[in-house]
Amino acid sequence: MSAEEIVEHTSLVELFDGVTDRNPHAPAVTDADGSVTYRELGRRSLEIAEKLVVGGATENTLIGLRVGRNIETVASILGILRAGAAYVPLDPTYPAERLRFMLEDSGARLLLDASGPGDAVLTALDETDRAAGADTGAVRVAYVAYTSGSTGRPKGCVITHDNVLAFLSGTLPLFDLSGTDRWTVVHSLSFDASVWELWGALATGATACLVPSEVIADPVRFVELVTSAEVTVVSLVTSYFKFVLDACKKSRTRPTGLRHLFFVGEAIRLDLVRDFLSLPEFSAVTTANMYGPTETTVFASAKVVTKKDTENGPRSPIGAALLNAELMITDGSGRRLPDGEAGEITIGGATVGHGYLGRADLTQERFPTRDGQRFYRTGDLGRRLPDGGFEYLGRMDQQIKRRGFRIEVEEIEQVLREETTVEDVVVCLCAAGAAEFLVACVVPRDGSADGLTDVLRARAKRLLPAVMCPDKYLLLPRLPYNDSGKLDRFGVQRSAQEALTGAARS
Structure with missing residues (x-):
């Protein structure tokens, strides 16, 4: 399907129904218990829509x-969309x-x-202490995805x-994708990478294969599936790919039959891609690095990575902007920077x-508007390359990527800092060999260190x-500060x- 054919639709439901009209008996989705055709999936979605309308759902109601x-x-x-x-x-x-915060903050009724198994269960929520709901104006909202927040308060991105x-x-038009493809849906449907996995399949008349959690937990079983x-x-x-690659080798x-491998959610590792493409069975697989934050709808750029790219060139190439997206490198005031100069990746x-x-x-801070166009300041550091692509x-801040999830460590720190026996805390990502560890550096209040680790571990598990x-x-006696009196995060790291x-040595 061409770009023009996709955007001429007025909604995702209209896009899905158009595919259904052309391929009513094609398999749309499979899970651990079976599969449904496009026609069967459409019929079930209509039943759910009718239930929701009777239950009080109207235009732009957040559910x-x-x-x-x-x-x-x-x-x-x-x-819901229907x-x-x-x-x-x-x-x-x-x-x-x-989960309770997300429901209350969104104003979901x-x-x-x-x-669970069986039909979805609809419940009307108590409106006490709920937000007023989305101030969306005339836009037609599809979903609100919550991401980590720097103040300890997750924020909902309106898409x-x-x-x-x-x-x-x-x-979709950038790749050779068709209705004969079968896509895995690996990521949680609460994570926006799943929007690509699910709608990439449904928009092309292909099959979306929902991978069971227990299969994802075992890379060997994932490869077998x-x-x-x-x-x-x-x-x-x-x-996750590095474990899958190891399973493939063994x-x-x-x-x-694999034709396309997309890297999503976190920085690519070219050494792993090189190892993958060196295996004879995968030498012809199209491998692509997809870049973009939740706030700009899954991806904003793409880079097909060849074996040659893995041997020389940028460490983390993210390619050129997608059609309908614009990438630029800006300074702190929003001014465009010249090619080769590092600055903030800004997306329009x-x-x-x-x-x-x-x-x-x-x-207003993160989505500035200039000349009537809305942009998003990613907080990512990058530069424009001579070929027009980006690296x-x-x-730029303390946000990190872990297992594909975007995390602001300040949110973790805020949760741990609220424990009464904690004076201060800094969270950082450290490496030991090939493994990564999220480390909380904690200063106990009044030396109250006994049992503190267990208390904090339980608190984190309960709230995060x-x-x-x-x-x-x-546990540290104090945190380091630089000459200007600011916290030295690098020193903590x-x-x-x-x-x-x-x-690890001991």
Whole structure:
């Protein structure tokens, strides 16, 4: 499907229905229990939409959706959109308090639980202490995705139908994708990489294969599934791919039908790509590095990575801007910088989201408008290369990528700092060999160190998603500060790294 054919649709539902009209009996989605055709999925989504309308859903109503790795979740997404509403994806593995905050902050009045077996269950929520809801104006919201927040308060990114359609029209035509493809859906449907996995398949008439959690947890079983299910398109974060690659090397049978491998969510490792492309079965696989934050609708640029690219050139190439997106390198005042000079990656175009839900101040700061066009300041450091492509150089602030999730360490610090026996805390990402560890460097209050690590570990587990829970705790008498009186985060990082390395040696 061409870019023009995608964007001429007025909604994602209209796009899906058009594909269904052309391929009613094609398999749309598979899960651990079976599969459904496009016609069957459309019929189920209509039943859910009717239930939602009776339950009070109207245009742009935000509906909390507890997601699972099942067909009913996909039908629920379509049903919510078909009702004119928008969904707030809720991963049931997140702590209850975090899920409660997301529901309250979004102002959701309805909760649709599709995470279990059987039909999705609709519940009307108590409106006490809930936010007023989205200030969306005339835009048609598709979903609100919550990301980590620097103040300990997650923020909801408002993404519209037009955003997703612009994203798909700028991405799908770049690759040889068709209705005969079979895509894995590896990432949680609360993580925006799944928007690419799911809608990349549905927009092209292909099959979306929902991978069970227990299979994802075992890279060997994942490789076996990709092989047995004749999967042709896979999207992975680098930190998981390295285990999948190792499983491929050790496997007697390899997924020889694989045609496309997309790297999403975190910085690419060219050495791993080189090893992958060196395996005879995968030498012809198209490997692409996809870059973009949640706020600009999944991806904003793409770079097909060849074996030659892995041997010389930029360390982390992210390619050129997608159609409907614009990338530029700017300084602190928003001025464009010349080629080769490092600065903040700033993104414009039709894929830029509507802003942060109920956070007008933060939206104004991170989504500046110039000459009537909305941009997003990513906080990523990069530079424009002579060939017109871009290179990612890392984060400008303390935000990190871990297992594909974007994390602001200040949120973790805020949660741990609220423990009464903690004087201060800094969180950093350290490496020991090939492994990465999230380390919390803690200064106990009044020397109250007894049992503090266990207390903090339990607190983190209760209040934070697993990916944000520190792996290790380092108790320090004080934190280092520089000559200007500012916290020396690099000094903390060095201390944590030295402690981690010393422990590994011993």
